[in-house]
Amino acid sequence: MKREKIYIVGHINPDLDAIASAYGYEQYRHSLKEYEYRAIRCGEINSVTRWVFDRYKTPIPPFFPSISNLNVVLVDHTYPENRPKGWENANIVEVIDHHDVKLVENIPKRLTIRPCGSTSTLIVEKMVNSNISIPFNTAGILLSAILDDTLGLMSPTTVQLDIKMVNILSNIIGISNVQEYFKLLFKQKDVWSKYTAKEIIEEDVKSIEIDGNWVSVSQVETLNNREFNEREIIEELEVNNSIKPYSLRIVMLTDLNKRDCLLLVVGKDIPLVEKALNKEIKDNKVYLKGVVSRKKQILPILENIYS
Template identity: 30%
Template sequence: MSTLIFGHKNPDTDTITAAITLAEFEKQDGNTDVEAVALGTPNAETKFALDFFKLNPLRVVKTVANETEHVDLVDHNEAQQSVDDRADVTIDKVIDHHRVANFQTEAPLYMRVEPLGSANSVIYKMFKEKGYTISPLIASLMASGLISDTLLLKSPTTTDQDRAMFADLQKIADVDLKDYGMKMLKAGTNLAARSDQDIIDGDAKSFTMGGKTVRIDQVNTVDLNDIYDRQDAIVAAMQAEKDAEGYDLFVVIATDIMNSNSTAFALGEKDKLEDAFGKKFDANDRLDLPGVVSRKKQVVPVLTDSFEK
């Protein structure tokens, strides 16, 4: 049985490429019976990256215990973000760059979590520490994950280590990573081609905060008016999903990647979001979040504090 390597549900570019790059690391480390898989289909940004490098999408799995006993997790560790039957398999490795929450195992494991800009940043360090070969393709995929999660190094999650890694990856890759990166990011902002449901679920993650279930989705755009024009329909889709899933708070953060600003829509315990940022929703039921681009660093910590007061 192959060890399956996968990232979180509603996979983004970092989670897909990290599964691929960790699989390559494992093979160079002597573990050849591994397979990178996904817990969902690629979004438009990730599809652009895979198409650009002529790679097929990863095989999508809904459960894993029916085909393996061992898994490696990338780009996540929280149970609600992972495969539904995760408790039925042994987790051998976790490679992540997020907070650790709601996580426990019965067996010892290798766990590496670092506060870097992407999961691929951690994997890059693992390659360098072992002296393993980073091919132009693997370098480009690592960079794709880093570009996606840091908005081409503009996000406050970007560290000096990430910048140094990006420069090194540029020397290895066969493409101009800055030019490619901007094209990749823009490919993920074509909202006209996406349904309201896809917009609210495309990059959504669930969190437990103060015993409450909080759903936070983030959607990138180059023009916030593209979101504002669909606000009523998007909020209606949010309401239907909130009612069906029982979220205590459902937040959609629309991020202008060109100007590094965001606007939030929310349903449920909106006062917790207002408390977190010290401001009120406006007359259009929007919460202006200037300078906010990172869910991980700028939203989750302050919102968690608000729920746990």
């Protein structure tokens, strides 16, 4: 009897982890002879994702404009606002994620939600626990995704499980210095000077609703967060907010060298952010030393503001 296809998909505006975890879970299921699983994507890939898949000679999952009327596994996200187009009419059979859970309806029977630095970490753990031999190319892709999502294991989101899986994968592909590999990986990211303010905002953005308040947080990772035209980005945020008002629109300009970030903020609730940070936001800008993680260091502040 032919089984119905099940499509594995990450969030819109996919980063490397969203694509790699979908691909990795496809390979995991195929190793169990469950060939009905197929990795797809519902957004354009970024430069580092293309470099990684090219490096390991692996086809990028195909693009689907919508997941309407499909059986799907959601990876690397649960929030409805981050799901691909057509999710309301999809049959969500499973969710695998390392973020907070936000499932109000269509709750699947199979849920893997663990606090760690990367969804790819959870995929590797499944393979290891099932005694599956991980192929070279799959190991390289998943290793790259974990390092990318954890900022080379330096992010506050990093846990021991991430480190353990990185050690296993680096042994498979013969990498002795993961930090040097992370530097090579990071060099593949697009040069931000080529980007418009609109592209910078949309490259890696998370939009969420907290108790009726919509907020968006874009993150840009760089080795020099002083290279941006901050005023242009702020003006673009204000244009976006005039078209579709949010309580807050934020861009994190994260400097991995200095381990800090410059926060650009617009919206009616700037005073609430100032109170939470105990800092003045001057000209829509505030410097935050030691802040590099959207998930661990910025989103919790926003959640507390509206709780």
